[in-house]
Amino acid sequence: xxxxxxxxxxxxxxxxxxxxxxxxxxxxxxxxxxxxxxxxxxxxxxxxxxxxxxxxxxxxxxxxxxxxxxxxxxxxxxxxxxxxxxxxxxxxxxxxxxxxxxxxxxxxxxxxxxxxxxxxxxxxxxxxxxxxxxxxxxxxxxxxxxxxxxxxxxxxxxxxxxxxxxxxxxxxxxxxxxxxxxxxxxxxxxxxxxxxxxxxxxxxxxxxxxxxxxxxxxxxxxxxxxxxxxxxxxxxxxxxxxxxxxxxxxxxxxxxxxxxxxxxxxxxxxxxxxxxxxxxxxxxxxxxxxxxxxxxxxxxxxxxxxxxxxxxxxxxxxxxxxxxxxxxxxxxxxxxxxxxxxxxxxxxxxxxxxxxxxxxxxxxxxxxxxxxxxxxxxxxxxxxx
Numbered sequence: 001x002x003x004x005x006x007x008x009x010x011x012x013x014x015x016x017x018x019x020x021x022x023x024x025x026x027x028x029x030x031x032x033x034x035x036x037x038x039x040x041x042x043x044x045x046x047x048x049x050x051x052x053x054x055x056x057x058x059x060x061x062x063x064x065x066x067x068x069x070x071x072x073x074x075x076x077x078x079x080x081x082x083x084x085x086x087x088x089x090x091x092x093x094x095x096x097x098x099x100x101x102x103x104x105x106x107x108x109x110x111x112x113x114x115x116x117x118x119x120x121x122x123x124x125x126x127x128x129x130x131x132x133x134x135x136x137x138x139x140x141x142x143x144x145x146x147x148x149x150x151x152x153x154x155x156x157x158x159x160x161x162x163x164x165x166x167x168x169x170x171x172x173x174x175x176x177x178x179x180x181x182x183x184x185x186x187x188x189x190x191x192x193x194x195x196x197x198x199x200x201x202x203x204x205x206x207x208x209x210x211x212x213x214x215x216x217x218x219x220x221x222x223x224x225x226x227x228x229x230x231x232x233x234x235x236x237x238x239x240x241x242x243x244x245x246x247x248x249x250x251x252x253x254x255x256x257x258x259x260x261x262x263x264x265x266x267x268x269x270x271x272x273x274x275x276x277x278x279x280x281x282x283x284x285x286x287x288x289x290x291x292x293x294x295x296x297x298x299x300x301x302x303x304x305x306x307x308x309x310x311x312x313x314x315x316x317x318x319x320x321x322x323x324x325x326x327x328x329x330x331x332x333x334x335x336x337x338x339x340x341x342x343x344x345x346x347x348x349x350x351x352x353x354x355x356x357x358x359x360x361x362x363x364x365x366x367x368x369x370x371x372x373x374x375x376x377x378x379x380x381x382x383x384x385x
Contacts, residue, residue: 115153134293138174
């Protein structure tokens with residue numbers, strides 16, 4: 001049973017999560033939004049009053065979505081450029097936080113909003129928990145932030161959060177070394193697929209071998225590398241799922257290059273309910289990112305028993321736990337994929353490792369109570385421990 005004396009209402013600040021929580025094809029649907037779509041309903045199931053603050057999208061006015069009170073701020077494009085940072089964006093955030101009237105506010109991802117939430121919580125005597133989304137959030141240089149305003153507000157929020165959550169030991173060390181912050185490692189969650197849909201990696205040979213790539217079409221994700229790999233293995237099918245945040249020359253060229261390869265299918269953005277089919281039909285997941293935090297796509301792949309071939313390896317798990325292969329360039333990725341393709345027994349052992357690792361660390365039943373205990377502790381004690 002939850003501790004009602006200390007914590008009754010929780011507010012999640014996630015500007016882009018409207019589509020993730022409603023199922024509509026709006027906004028951005030990345031790792032942050034995926035975790036919000038899992039955490040918020042779980043908290044509701046535990047009896048908490050849960051509100052979610054998002055941009056004004058979809059239907060007009062606030063909404064109730066499965067017991068979650070979705071509170072709208074302004075529209076993302078509202079206001080006069082240059083001035084809208086303050087009004088209506090900041091003012092509508094403050095208004096939405098007041099309407100939520102929560103005991104604890106939770107925000108994920110490094111941005112100026114981190115500082116804005118912290119400022120409001122400090123003024124109102126409410127508790128604030130911040131969660132890291134990726135490794136650059138932990139670097140003192142804050143490489144993803146282009147303006148001084150962003151960096152100043154993020155640092156303020158980070159240093160004044162009542163608890164900072166990270167995904168890996170690497171991030172925990174970066175936070176301590178770079179900011180002097182004692183962060184807590186909490187794993188991310190992933191729902192288990194229906195048993196009938198789980199991947200049997202040993203049930204197929206080298207025929208119908210499919211490589212799945214999932215992510216935003218952006219330079220940091222380096223989707224052009226998966227096209228290079230596809231050119232090297234023309235008899236293997238490659239499935240690309242993802243869309244750019246905005247159409248630009250890079251994304252248009254990438255799309256055209258994918259269309260020119262007969263063994264590549266470019267799906268663009270798919271609804272969440274289509275993704276189980278993508279993982280079920282895949283033979284492995286490939287990641288080509290320059291950096292990541294702890295990708296949700298890894299968890300989804302492992303929940304199906306899929307090996308992961310990746311250019312990033314959070315805390316060295318892929319290598320130490322035998323969950324796939326770590327690669328540095330298209331040539332080494334090709335070699336890893338070919339080994340998994342040709343050696344069915346090897347692929348079976350990786351699949352079994354992946355499934356065991358997922359079951360032991362990332363089910364909803366394993367992860368979500370840890371967040372609940374952290375939130376209760378923060379509200380009860382009012383400080384980091």
